[in-house]
Amino acid sequence: MASTNNVTELIIVGLFQDPEVQRACFVVFLLVYLATVVGNGLIVLTVNVSKSLHSPMYFFLSYLFLSFVDICYSSVTAPKLIIDSQAKVKSISFAGCMVQLFFCHLFGCTEIFILTVMAYDRYVAICKPLRYMTVMDRQVCSMLVLSCWLGGFMHSFIQTILTVRLPFCGPNLIDHYFCDVHPLLKLACTETYVVGLIVIANSGMISLSCFVILTGSYIVILLSFKTRSSEGRRKALSTCASHIIVVILFFVPCLFIYLRPSTTFTEDKVVAVFYTIITPMLNPLIYTLRNMEVKNAMKRLWIERLLDRKKRDSNMKLNGIGIASTVPVSKRVATDKSVIIS
Numbered sequence: 001m002a003s004t005n006n007v008t009e010l011i012i013v014g015l016f017q018d019p020e021v022q023r024a025c026f027v028v029f030l031l032v033y034l035a036t037v038v039g040n041g042l043i044v045l046t047v048n049v050s051k052s053l054h055s056p057m058y059f060f061l062s063y064l065f066l067s068f069v070d071i072c073y074s075s076v077t078a079p080k081l082i083i084d085s086q087a088k089v090k091s092i093s094f095a096g097c098m099v100q101l102f103f104c105h106l107f108g109c110t111e112i113f114i115l116t117v118m119a120y121d122r123y124v125a126i127c128k129p130l131r132y133m134t135v136m137d138r139q140v141c142s143m144l145v146l147s148c149w150l151g152g153f154m155h156s157f158i159q160t161i162l163t164v165r166l167p168f169c170g171p172n173l174i175d176h177y178f179c180d181v182h183p184l185l186k187l188a189c190t191e192t193y194v195v196g197l198i199v200i201a202n203s204g205m206i207s208l209s210c211f212v213i214l215t216g217s218y219i220v221i222l223l224s225f226k227t228r229s230s231e232g233r234r235k236a237l238s239t240c241a242s243h244i245i246v247v248i249l250f251f252v253p254c255l256f257i258y259l260r261p262s263t264t265f266t267e268d269k270v271v272a273v274f275y276t277i278i279t280p281m282l283n284p285l286i287y288t289l290r291n292m293e294v295k296n297a298m299k300r301l302w303i304e305r306l307l308d309r310k311k312r313d314s315n316m317k318l319n320g321i322g323i324a325s326t327v328p329v330s331k332r333v334a335t336d337k338s339v340i341i342s
Contacts, residue, residue: 005094005167005168005169006168006169006170007094007168007169007170007172007187008093008094009091009092009093009094009172010091010092010093010094010097010172010173010174010179010187011089011090011091011172011173011174012084012090012091012092012174012176012177012178013090013173013174013175013176013177014081014084014085014090014177015081015085015177015269015270015273022085022086023085023086025081025085026082026085026086029078029081029082029085029277030082032078032277032278032281033074033075033078033079033082033277033281035281036070036071036074036078036277036280036281037071037074037075039281039283039284039285040070040071040280040283040284041071042284042298043284043298045301046297046298046301047297049301069107069110069111069114070111070280070283070284071280072103072107073104073107073108073111073276073280074276074277074280074281076100076103076104076107076178076276077100077104077177077178077276077277078276078277080092080100080177080178081177081178081277084177092179094168097174097179097184098160098163098164098179100178100179101159101160101163101179101180101181101184102156102157102159102160103156104178104179104180104276105152105155105156105159105160105181105203106152106153106155106156107152108152108254108275108276109151109152109155109156109203109206110148110149110151110152111152111250112152112206112207112210112250112251112254113147113148113151113152113210114148115210115214115243115246115247115250115251116210116213116214117144117148118243119213119214119217119218119243119247120217121136122217122218122221122240122243123217123220123221124136126221126224126240127220127221127224155202155203155206158198158202159181159199159202159203162181162195162198162199163181163184163185163195166184166185166188166189166190166192166195167188167189167190168187168188168189169189170189171187172187173187174187175269176268176269176272177269177272177273178272178276180272181199181203182199182257182268185199196261197261199258200258200259200260200261203254203258203259204255204258204259204260205259207251207254207255207258207259208255208259210251211247211251211255214247214251218240218244221240242286245286246279246283246286249274249275249279249282250275250279253271253272253274253275253279254275256271257271257272257275
């Protein structure tokens with residue numbers, strides 16, 4: 001179906017219309033976005049520098065789930081939302097809208113696949129601990145990473161192609177705060193029932209399938225607790241708890257949005273804020289507050305950095321005193337006089 005597009009710019013309704021609420025949103029979402037970037041960045045730095053956090057779980061945590069996907073996923077929507085909260089007219093070009101749609105689904109779907117891979121990592125670590133480092137070696141991790149990105153790219157490419165080929169002849173008012181599939185389907189000047197079914201199959205079924213796989217993996221893990229001691233069960237639950245919380249926070253809103261026909265509800269915008277902006281900010285808090293290994297590594301890292309800085313400062317002071325003491329007194333006095341004369 002060839003596109004007959006007369007729309008070059010889209011007007012974004014945004015989250016709220018009240019100017020006072022919009023000003024409050026500017027402050028809140030700016031702080032949330034800064035916390036997302038700083039929090040995720042700190043964990044990435046800790047995992048990359050710390051020698052004790054080099055297991056496959058932290059490989060996925062730092063290189064994908066936190067270092068790139070969470071920061072970039074939030075960056076696709078949050079800066080535009082922050083800017084629009086202070087703008088009188090919230091607009092975006094049609095091309096910019098399609099770019100935002102592509103990257104939103106690219107990072108979102110990639111994160112879904114990474115969470116699924118992390119569940120497999122936890123399954124191997126708990127149910128097959130003696131074979132963990134053999135099964136989850138660097139080559140396997142790299143292949144899983146590549147598969148996650150390829151899967152996310154294919155999903156996003158299909159979503160974008162389906163949308164960009166639709167005819168848009170007006171109106172151009174999108175009832176959302178970013179460009180997503182369901183709000184755009186409402187603006188198309190043609191019947192979108194078939195496209196809506198493809199969107200459900202592409203977005204909703206991916207989310208549902210991965211959620212079922214995740215649930216199945218944790219059921220197997222829980223069943224394996226029968227043969228473990230109470231201490232072993234406690235450690236295993238502590239290992240999985242952070243991942244389970246992240247899965248619930250991310251998958252439940254996605255299933256609510258995408259596992260239904262192409263209709264839009266008033267609640268969709270609030271739900272979308274939760275999984276595109278709030279959840280990426282909460283992820284580093286969840287991982288650091290519930291994971292003693294990460295917290296201890298972070299403490300060691302920053303304590304070592306602080307001690308190194310103090311050591312460098314003290315060395316610089318000592319070197320300065322030593323250099324000054326080696327200069328003859330007469331020369332120092334002459335120098336001081338010359339400075340005063342000048």
